[in-house]
Amino acid sequence: MQPVLNVEDVKCVEVALTREGVSVSELMHRAGYAAAQEVLELGDVDNVVVLVGLGNNGGDGWVAAEVLHERGVNVTVASPIEPDALSGDLARQVAQSALRAGVSTLVGPARDELEELLATADVVLDCMLGTGFHGEVRPPFDIWIECVNASPARVVAVDVPSGLSAQTGHSGSACVVADLTVTMLALKPGLLADDGRDVCGAIVVAPLAEQTERLVVEADPVAWRTDLADYLGALPERTAAVDKFSRGSVLVVGGSRRYPGAAVMAARAAARMGAGYVTLATPVSAAPVAQAHLLEIPVVPLAEDADGTIASEAREVVLKLARRVSAVLVGPGLRVSGGTCAVVSALLAADVPLVIDADGLNCLARLTNGALPDFPEITRRNAPLVLTPHRGELGRLVGRPTNPPASLVEQLDAARQIVWADGGSELVVVTKGTATGCVSVEQAVLPKPGPAALATAGSGDVLAGMTASALAQRAGADVDLTLLSAYVCEIHAYAGSLAAERVGSRAVMATDVIDVIGMASDAVEEHVTYPEPPAGE
Incomplete structure (x- = not known):
């Protein structure tokens, strides 16, 4: 590095x-x-x-x-x-x-x-x-x-x-x-x-x-810029002795009547990243849309409030599903309500690797009144926790809703407020911007950023699904959570480049990125395993 x-x-x-x-x-x-x-x-x-x-x-x-x-x-x-x-x-x-x-x-x-x-x-x-x-x-x-x-x-x-x-x-x-x-x-x-x-x-x-x-x-x-060789320990072991369960299982909790697509994209991205089994839990009114787009992924309808968001009484169903999987993602398309905040709070208390993205982060900001560093007990847990805020969401988490971080240095400083208050090794903040930093209490690493083509709606939902998938596949393994998160960012970045080559740099949509996750993952893994020799050799 x-x-x-x-x-x-x-x-x-x-x-x-x-x-x-x-x-x-x-x-x-x-x-x-x-x-x-x-x-x-x-x-x-x-x-x-x-x-x-x-x-x-x-x-x-x-x-x-x-x-x-x-x-x-x-x-x-x-x-x-x-x-x-x-x-x-x-x-x-x-x-x-x-x-x-x-x-x-x-x-x-x-x-x-x-x-x-x-x-x-x-x-x-x-x-x-x-x-x-x-x-x-x-x-x-x-x-x-x-x-x-x-x-x-x-x-x-x-x-x-x-x-x-x-x-x-x-x-x-x-x-x-x-x-x-x-x-x-x-x-x-x-x-x-x-x-x-x-x-x-x-x-x-x-x-x-x-x-x-x-x-x-x-x-x-202030940070470390990663090289591909740094990710060797984050790779899952290659073996043919697998089935769909041993490859890790992911539960995505998200979506709403107004925003059903974000959770669908996150679930598809989790599957494309290699998880053997993915389930989507979404409000009952969003379930038909999700089912129409997810032929391979089971969709569980959840009780909803009048505004089409997940109701608080859905907590027990969500927790029951969470206990059966290797990792959980909550947040894409969720919206912020009393019910969604209750679901996020319940998942934080569950003993399962967890990724919180998008409105899951906004729920977290609401639960802490925009001062997450003042409530470290909320994020302090025994299982891995990855937060994936963009600059606006990060600002809401640290009390800067109208003045969010405006530079990479400010992103890293704000993320450190959260991880240092928590003090544990099971928390990583993936702070997204024109450059992304993966920040833990021990270090901050900077994966190489992707192309401008990734600056499109849904790109963050895709990254969140990929991150949950990587957590699921490495559940129980002794792996550096910061480097694992950065490794996913590298694959996401390369997938953005592949998508831009296919459809043009200004035409990329999040679904285009999803379609090439597998090829991007294979290519990055190959270069990690077989790094290019130094010039002249």
Whole structure:
């Protein structure tokens, strides 16, 4: 797994490196060299334009320019001010060194001058604004960024694309769209979510020092980005000695007269994910619709209230069904009422692996008056519990209904409020957004996100059904619940990609994702079991 550090923690690692004998000057030179090497590895590079800012990120650019110049590349550095006027001693020194080496410089170019220069470039190296950026981009860099994005040259960003917050993933009014981002020391959360997903391109981490890995871990990463090999322990054992019951059984409790389809999709997804037996329990008025769509899945009609939601008297039937299965999912299409809250509460008290999604989470927010961290006894149980909120649902769970988490970092912080209040190892919060984090009391892991095609109604219901299925198939096994949840997210993401290939990226519906879950699961499992060899082997 790759560690992900908050920007402030990266600064702490830099300080720790200096204490271990790696000076700030050495770090800058290594960063510049790493950026130059990535530019050279792109191939067919004759002309490079380096856009530098006023701080250490600009210093990295001056170092990279000198390295590229020494390799025979035609390099021009565009600087907003004369290099001798730079206020930072180190940045000024490396700029002067580059000038002495013969690097060409264009100071304070007008827009037409910069556009003319960029038109001749094979690669643009973006060293304008570093990880300390937040807010709005100021002149001249707003104009420079517009020119870069209009240029046909390949763009390599150093540490973070200028205009993007490396912490939040939000961009200002202008932001470089890079083909490659060379980030120093460790991944930052803003590179992996929200606008970062659109503007970073491929991401390469340059550690800069042999001590970096140890110091980054000691800095307590905010999360860990998973590699496929990390999921090996989450895979079910392959065997032909199975029947439909030994493959795990799932009960889906959901649906309503108004929203019968969500529970149907969740049940189908659970079956496609490999559960041997799936049952859907839904209000009596929704049952005929469900039965028409679920030929292989039994549908149990439940007593309902006048509004077509599950009635509280259905609790005993639901609990009786729950005792017979390996895992339960509650929530898709459920709606929030006194009866549905009673059913969710009863399932929380049951000794069965449980996934709570959608309106099941909204019922949980109602049961705790929007302050789930203040009621840890509700989620503290002996059997696994997975909550799968999107940002809005997560906000309602932690008392932020009108101000839900707006970034990956805020998602992780809110999820940690819940799991740390609970304090047990049987709870995972799968916080969904432009990037998804699987958060437990021990760690937060970030599965690789899926395509934008998954941003469609019902996609979350599909993920919830898949998660319940995975829990059922691994019931009783010694498995890391956080990694198991992340593994399901990886399959869901790949299924989204397969669905987009079939029907087009803007045409994907949740049912399209369901249809390819099996192929996605097989493909991901194959790559986990037989990882690709390192390059050159």
